[in-house]
Amino acid sequence: MAATALQSISYPLQVRPSGGNGTWYTLVCLENYSVPLARATNVAETFCGPFTGLGAATFSFTGSAVCNATPAATEVTMTDMVNWLLNITLLDARAEAPVGGGSTGDDLFVEGNVYVTAVEPQFSTGQVVKFTFTLSGTGLFTNVISS
Numbered sequence: 001m002a003a004t005a006l007q008s009i010s011y012p013l014q015v016r017p018s019g020g021n022g023t024w025y026t027l028v029c030l031e032n033y034s035v036p037l038a039r040a041t042n043v044a045e046t047f048c049g050p051f052t053g054l055g056a057a058t059f060s061f062t063g064s065a066v067c068n069a070t071p072a073a074t075e076v077t078m079t080d081m082v083n084w085l086l087n088i089t090l091l092d093a094r095a096e097a098p099v100g101g102g103s104t105g106d107d108l109f110v111e112g113n114v115y116v117t118a119v120e121p122q123f124s125t126g127q128v129v130k131f132t133f134t135l136s137g138t139g140l141f142t143n144v145i146s147s
Contacts, residue, residue, distance in 0.1 A: 008032075011095045013061060015076055015135070018090040018113055028075035031130070033063025035095065035110050059112055059137040061093050067121075067129040078119060078131045085116040093135050112137045 013033050014024040027033075040055030071077050084091060094111035114135035122130045 013063065013093065013095050015091045015093045015114075018092045023074065024094070025074050025076045025080075027063070027065050027133075028068045028071045028077050029066035031064040031066060033061055033095075035059060035061055059110075060117075061095075061114065061135040061137075062133065064130055064132045067131060078121065081116050081119045081131070081133050085119055088115060090115060090138070091135065093137075113139060 012026045013030060014026055016022050016024050037057060037059050039057045042053040042055070044051045044053070065078070067078050068075070083089075091114050092111065093114045094109070096109045096111070114137050116133065117136040118132070118134040120132045122132065124130075
């Protein structure tokens with residue numbers, strides 16, 4: 001049976017201010033991103049053996065992008081990210097494919113509410129200006145991956 005790999009370019013990270021049905025914006029010149037999913041654990045060591053308690057599942061979107069002096073109107077810039085961080089703006093964030101065709105999320109769909117909790121401009125010799133970011137999830141997320 002032949003395997004069909006999912007291509008990263010097909011899954012742009014998109015954000016928009018939460019609470020509306022407005023336009024989804026892509027991150028300008030995105031290099032990479034990941035969606036860490038985790039669950040906190042507490043282990044109580046007893047004379048009967050260890051007992052493990054599980055906390056709520058958490059998620060975030062973390063990544064790196066190149067700063068663009070001439071972004072399109074539908075692109076999120078480092079300045080947007082900094083403003084959202086400073087203003088504590090709740091955002092919707094998602095990664096899905098296919099985008100704009102087929103059934104939404106046929107291949108993959110990850111979505112949730114997030115706050116920008118970190119933005120770090122990076123200036124390296126011989127490199128273009130980049131920034132890293134963290135969008136920390138609040139509450140539940142939707143995560144469906146095709147098999």
